[in-house]
Amino acid sequence: MLIVGELINSSRKPIAEAIQAQDAEAIKKVAKEQYEAGAHYIDVNAGTFVGKEAEYMEWLVKTVQGATDAPCCLDSPDPKVIERGLAVHKGTAMINSISLERERFEALVPIISGTDLKVIALCMSDEGMPETKDQRMKIADKLINLLVQKNVKIENIYVDPLVQPISTNSIFGVEFLNAVEEIMERFPGVHTICGLSNVSYGLPMRKLLNQNFAVMAVAKGLDALIINPLDKRMMANLIAAEALVGRDQYCMNYLKAYRENKLDV
Ligand code: THG
Numbered sequence: 001m002l003i004v005g006e007l008i009n010s011s012r013k014p015i016a017e018a019i020q021a022q023d024a025e026a027i028k029k030v031a032k033e034q035y036e037a038g039a040h041y042i043d044v045n046a047g048t049f050v051g052k053e054a055e056y057m058e059w060l061v062k063t064v065q066g067a068t069d070a071p072c073c074l075d076s077p078d079p080k081v082i083e084r085g086l087a088v089h090k091g092t093a094m095i096n097s098i099s100l101e102r103e104r105f106e107a108l109v110p111i112i113s114g115t116d117l118k119v120i121a122l123c124m125s126d127e128g129m130p131e132t133k134d135q136r137m138k139i140a141d142k143l144i145n146l147l148v149q150k151n152v153k154i155e156n157i158y159v160d161p162l163v164q165p166i167s168t169n170s171i172f173g174v175e176f177l178n179a180v181e182e183i184m185e186r187f188p189g190v191h192t193i194c195g196l197s198n199v200s201y202g203l204p205m206r207k208l209l210n211q212n213f214a215v216m217a218v219a220k221g222l223d224a225l226i227i228n229p230l231d232k233r234m235m236a237n238l239i240a241a242e243a244l245v246g247r248d249q250y251c252m253n254y255l256k257a258y259r260e261n262k263l264d265v
Pocket of ligand 1: 012207
């Protein structure tokens with residue numbers, strides 16, 4: 001399971017304050033904690049700072065990479081902001097994200113084409129957010145094919161079918177899960193990823209819903225997640241889920257986590 005640590009996001013108050021104050025130590029601490037908890041990529045998002053997002057993205061990338069060896073997941077809908085982060089990024093970044101929205105697609109493709117960059121492909125088009133599995137599949141199919149045509153390796157594509165709140169429509173959870181299953185079946189080599197928190201929006205005990213949803217998605221083949229890696233129960237659940245679906249040979253990872261005291265949370 002590839003883990004992207006979500007906590008460096010300006011929608012979170014302490015992060016917005018640290019960015020505003022240019023408090024590098026505060027950002028470095030959150031980067032290190034996530035890396036040590038098992039994050040492979042550190043998501044960086046300064047999206048709430050209109051007009052300063054690109055400048056802050058650059059600062060976040062430099063700051064995070066001054067504290068850990070982890071690559072960043074550059075999180076912005078604006079290709080200019082992603083470019084700015086990429087210009088100072090060391091190693092192989094993950095782009096979060098491209099979509100079928102025409103402007104966004106055309107601006108990002110030349111940046112990604114022929115490189116080893118990983119890219120999150122959001123199932124979103126100029127027609128808006130998909131609701132059913134079939135709507136997601138149509139977008140995923142077009143996106144994957146276009147990206148591969150444009151010289152992006154299928155192994156570098158992480159399709160995000162987009163999680164929507166079950167409080168607004170009770171089918172949103174299952175439509176998402178079935179999309180994961182079909183994408184992994186129909187496009188061998190591609191990855192699937194998502195952020196979880198939307199699924200529980202508007203409901204109490206959000207962690208309970210997020211944790212269960214993550215396990216169900218793993219059962220459908222999801223192999224990457226944007227999460228809070230400091231959530232110990234979430235991390236333990238994922239290790240157990242991967243062992244249970246046969247993605248942990250000889251349960252080695254499960255046993256290692258047990259010996260390291262990471263399961264009894
Ligand atoms: N898909 C893609 N990118 C994304 C999302 C997605 N980027 C943004 C978002 N969704 C994922 N990132 C966050 C970041 C912070 C929070 C939720 C999603 C958040 N965190 C809690 C808080 O601040 O209190 C802490 C979570 C916890 O304690 O478990 O709200 O869907 N491609």
